[in-house]
Amino acid sequence: MADSPDIDRPSAPVTSPEMGGIPRGRMALLFTVVLVSAAGNTAMQSVMPSIGTALGVADVWISLAYSWSALLWVIFAPFWASRSDRRGRKAMMAIGLTGFVASMSLCGVVLWFGLAGWMGPLLTLLLFALCRSLYGLLGSAAPPAVQAYVASRTPRAERTKALSLISSSFGLGTVIGPALAPLLIFPLAGLTGPFFAFALIGILAIVALRLRLPNDEPRFAARGLAYDAPYGGSGAGRHATDDSEEDIPADAASAQPRPGQRLTAEAAQAPKLGWTDARIRPWLISGLLGGHAQAMMLGIAGFLVLDRLGLRDDPLAGAGPVSIVLMIGAAATLLAQWGIIPVMHLGPRASTLSGMALGVVGASIFGTASELHGIALGFAIAALGFGLFRPGFTSGASLSVSRPEQGQVSGKVASINGASYIYAPALGVWLYGHSDWIGFAAIIGFCVAVMVIGWTRLDSDAVLMARAED
Numbered sequence: 001m002a003d004s005p006d007i008d009r010p011s012a013p014v015t016s017p018e019m020g021g022i023p024r025g026r027m028a029l030l031f032t033v034v035l036v037s038a039a040g041n042t043a044m045q046s047v048m049p050s051i052g053t054a055l056g057v058a059d060v061w062i063s064l065a066y067s068w069s070a071l072l073w074v075i076f077a078p079f080w081a082s083r084s085d086r087r088g089r090k091a092m093m094a095i096g097l098t099g100f101v102a103s104m105s106l107c108g109v110v111l112w113f114g115l116a117g118w119m120g121p122l123l124t125l126l127l128f129a130l131c132r133s134l135y136g137l138l139g140s141a142a143p144p145a146v147q148a149y150v151a152s153r154t155p156r157a158e159r160t161k162a163l164s165l166i167s168s169s170f171g172l173g174t175v176i177g178p179a180l181a182p183l184l185i186f187p188l189a190g191l192t193g194p195f196f197a198f199a200l201i202g203i204l205a206i207v208a209l210r211l212r213l214p215n216d217e218p219r220f221a222a223r224g225l226a227y228d229a230p231y232g233g234s235g236a237g238r239h240a241t242d243d244s245e246e247d248i249p250a251d252a253a254s255a256q257p258r259p260g261q262r263l264t265a266e267a268a269q270a271p272k273l274g275w276t277d278a279r280i281r282p283w284l285i286s287g288l289l290g291g292h293a294q295a296m297m298l299g300i301a302g303f304l305v306l307d308r309l310g311l312r313d314d315p316l317a318g319a320g321p322v323s324i325v326l327m328i329g330a331a332a333t334l335l336a337q338w339g340i341i342p343v344m345h346l347g348p349r350a351s352t353l354s355g356m357a358l359g360v361v362g363a364s365i366f367g368t369a370s371e372l373h374g375i376a377l378g379f380a381i382a383a384l385g386f387g388l389f390r391p392g393f394t395s396g397a398s399l400s401v402s403r404p405e406q407g408q409v410s411g412k413v414a415s416i417n418g419a420s421y422i423y424a425p426a427l428g429v430w431l432y433g434h435s436d437w438i439g440f441a442a443i444i445g446f447c448v449a450v451m452v453i454g455w456t457r458l459d460s461d462a463v464l465m466a467r468a469e470d
Contacts, residue, residue: 022153022162029212030146031169033093036205037100037142038173039180040198041135042330044104046181046323047191049302050315054191055114055121059303059433063426065129069103072136074418078411081144089149090213094206096142099134101202106131108195115190143170171337174330178323185319273401273408280409282457283397284416286352286450290393291420293359293446294386296428297366300439301325301379303429308370321372328376329383336387347461348399351392353454358385359447367440389450390417399464 022030052062084092107128114124147166154162184193275284302322305311311318341351362382369375394413401409432439 035169035173039177042177043181043194054315069136077140080141089145092145099138103135104199178327279400287393295424299425299428332380332384333387348396355389
């Protein structure tokens, strides 16, 4: 459990409140926990194509090395989310950060040995995949714990704003990671520099967490059910939920309730929501197909930059251009989610359809560009589209069911998001390795399929909003 004796009690006065009772400094620490993980992962993605090229490993095997970790994330994220309710959110954050630090450190060491020629490419890649799995196994403990910690300490009026702030840290991290990656390639470590740098940053975050975050004694009950795919890039994971229509202090009863006792009467009486339920089936299919298109684009991006700019013979020089493309794409995603959707008040169906249309345009430009400006432009347009699509499909599925079924549908959405990143990046790279046109034709085909489903099967935004008001 936690080490700090400074227990956060509901009766204690709060100074400099931020987000309804959580001090600004503490909120910044929680923000940092998620940001460090997101930035570290995208920094790694920036240099891995160059590392694979330097090792002489086929591109598809680099992508497959992520798959095992992504699968473990999907499996263990719900486990850690449930455990955070019993063992404390601070403890789960520490486990998540420890997994991140261990994974980044060990991956950096293994890749450094491989690049130095002390291990063969095959052994290097196998050990990398093994070390990377620590992130999926343990790193998935942090996001649900952070969001549940915030949800349990903020009243309903402030909760959405607080959770949105935490979610935005993931998106910000996807911009910061690629921006820093080229600057962290220093002589001694070479391309593995970002691994060691972010491992050190993670250690500092763990120390700050242990010293500055009080032990768990939440003001309001909440379940740790916030998780998403590790490479989703949307930051729109499953939010921690509150337990009743009114905020219930955690110490109102004699003892902290067990997770099974905190379900609302409505949720407990809700019928089981099946995967084939007619209300959500079109949304889930759209999410799976569109998620595959997004994951395939992300998987191909780094390798395409090396190919089109002729950097295969100089992998070290390739890290910078790859980082630029990923950074611009992440910024475009944030523009969609922080700017376009709220300003234009796009509904789920409109957001999904417009996002997929932009995905087609962006993939077409990205797949045919031969210089950095065109590559970055195409990737940014596609990322803008996927930034519209992901929240659209998520909110559409949510609005299609009743309030008591929200927990069930959010779990299915999280599963769809995670499934897209288990094998789709490797599939995209494999198809791209056979033919540029085949790889991008598959991406465009997925986007077009979502558009067809959207026009013919998805409920209109007016219908969804009317249903939400009932």
